Amino acid sequence: MYFQSFMQAFHMNGHGVYVWGCYGLFLLMIAWNFWRIRKQRQLQLRRLLQVRSRQENG
Amino acid sequence: MAHFKLPRWFHQLGSPKWFYQFAGLLQPWLALISLVLLFWGIMWGLLYAPADYQQGNSFRIIYVHVPTAILSQSIFMMLAVAGAIGLIWKIKMAFIVARACVPIGASMTVIALLTGAIWGKPTWGTFWQWDARLTSTLVLLFLYLGILALYQAISDRQIAARATAILSLVGLVNLPVIKYSVDWWHTIHQPATFTLTQKPNMPAEMYLPLIVMVSGIYALFVLLLLLRTRNEILAQEGRSGWLTKLLQEGHA
């Protein structure tokens, strides 16, 4: 590993905030994408179930 | 419009039913591949790769900034080409894929911009520097937001798909012109200072994690694209028979 200890890895002589911040934002964006997809999927499935039940007794 | 014969698999790709199931099979493998590649790339880039002699550790942001910047441009190209295919050969799936690309591309561009700005702080001392690459990424974000706004503005999906296809095509045609003019403008106003990324002259151990991250993020993109396309198919193909049958089996 390039860094001797985890503390140094976090500190990264001063640049740690920016580096970890960027990686954090990156993972946050991925998480947001997956969360949006799951939300939309549930919405669509619920809508389709309603449409089907409406057709059955329609 | 061009009406020459297309290969059979191209038409097969065009049927929502076939695409829905094919995507369903592919997703777990893609998830695995992208997870492994991204984890490997992040660990390598973050902890094991050497720091840059000039910039120190802030150089590690390149492993997030460059892949997202590359992806944001290739996604824009992909959705414009998908729109063109939809317009010329009238394939519904092409419009659905184009619509699924837009939010992913927009979020990639946002991350590319943010990481570029954050990277600017330790390098130039200010968050926003009118650097040629950052400015053209900003313009690309405007193009994405224009497409998203047009999707919201038109309620009818058929018209929205065609209108945004035209918009993205004109945008794609303009993209190189905009990039050239921004670079030209940058050299006029600021002599070539340190630009964000000079990829080629990096030593191997700095360059390899970048390759891993780029391939990992492309795998992730395809995964997100398949997931979003399936959602779009659910939204648009609500009425068709095969979907209701799939729902009955409870395995949608």
Next chain:
Amino acid sequence: MNIDAPLNFAPYAKQSSAALLQVNRLACERDDRMLYQNLSMLVHCGEIWHIKGANGVGKTSLLRQLSGLLPLVHGQVEWNRQLECPFIYLGHKLGLKDHLSAEENLAWLEALSGVSNRIKRLAALDKVGMRGYEDSLVGHLSAGQKRRVALARLHLTQASVWLLDEPLTAIDQSGILVQQSNLRQHTQQGGAVLLTSHQDLDMANVRILNLSALIKSDQC
């Protein structure tokens, strides 16, 4: 007497020479609702088709599909190739500029098909009973008069098939008689007319195409 034309011909393999327009298995879908399906019809010279149906059943969409404004997803629409100017389409919106006079409007509308001269335009306006209104702005005319100015255009084009969407709305009784005789005259010269209207045309051998009936026969 109105003969109820059989709705669904078998789609024709060969294109019969006399047919001005051939429609095979046309379908139209609007926001997830199938308006009509495999509608086939054949329009010959001298025919008048009256497209009937409740509101929102797709009468206008049918005319727009025939004219090419609405792209076809299923089915084909083939105009007879020998016709140099196959059709003219008059929609709900009249296509007249309010700030131009009746004659100026006809002038630019005529320029679309290349030919244009003032005497013919005045004669056309006279034919629809709009003599004396040549230079008054269309914005100042009543709805019926505007509709007549739009209909005057029919006498200026060589189009053989007239696609008219509700041509008789807002036109008074005497005007309707004038228009019906114009339609009759056009069909006698070998043209054809497809029109949608909620009033019944008391004219001889008008073919009825009832879209609502078409849908009921499909659904059940």
Next chain:
Amino acid sequence: MLKYYLCLVWRDLLLVMRQPAAVFNPLVFFVLVVSLFPLGVTPQASQLSQLAAGVIWVAALLSTLLSLDLIFRSDYDDGSLEQLLLGSQPSWLLALAKVTAHWLVSGLPLVILAPIVSSMLFMPYHALPGMLLALLLGTPTLSLFGAVGAALMTGVKDGGILLSLLVLPWYIPVLIFGASAVQAASSGMPMNAQLALLGALLIFALMVTPAATVAALRVGQMQG
């Protein structure tokens, strides 16, 4: 063909003469925006003359944006757009005629107003011919790309400022080369590079936009 083109342009000019307000407002807006800068930034000549090129071009851009809705909105509402699309003439000619009419009504007056406005910003007089030439080359490109945006907006009921969001990114190259052309002119440097690039942009727009405009108009007609 030419007769059809001239007839359409003449028809649009006639319509504008009957209703001058819709065209007059963007020009007032142009002068207004330029006169805001001395109030907002500084009245001193030294700083204003540096800003002059950019301010004039940004104001020209925004005033063209304002008048873009003029091109197709009224034709779409009263149905004449349908007749134009169904006409037997080639459809790209329709787009070109509409853009020419729009340019004559919005681009050209900008060029005529520019000298007055540039003197308000203390732009050196020797830069005037260069600026006029740059504006003459740039504003048609703005109208051409703007026509694509306006055509896309026919499919949208209440667009609002969506049109400017769609069109502004395409205006960036024209702004960059135009402003630097005027900058070079006012500092006495040769500006033929910028003018050549502006000319190239104009030809590029002439090739790309008519087809896109007509395609967008046909999509707008699918409302049915």
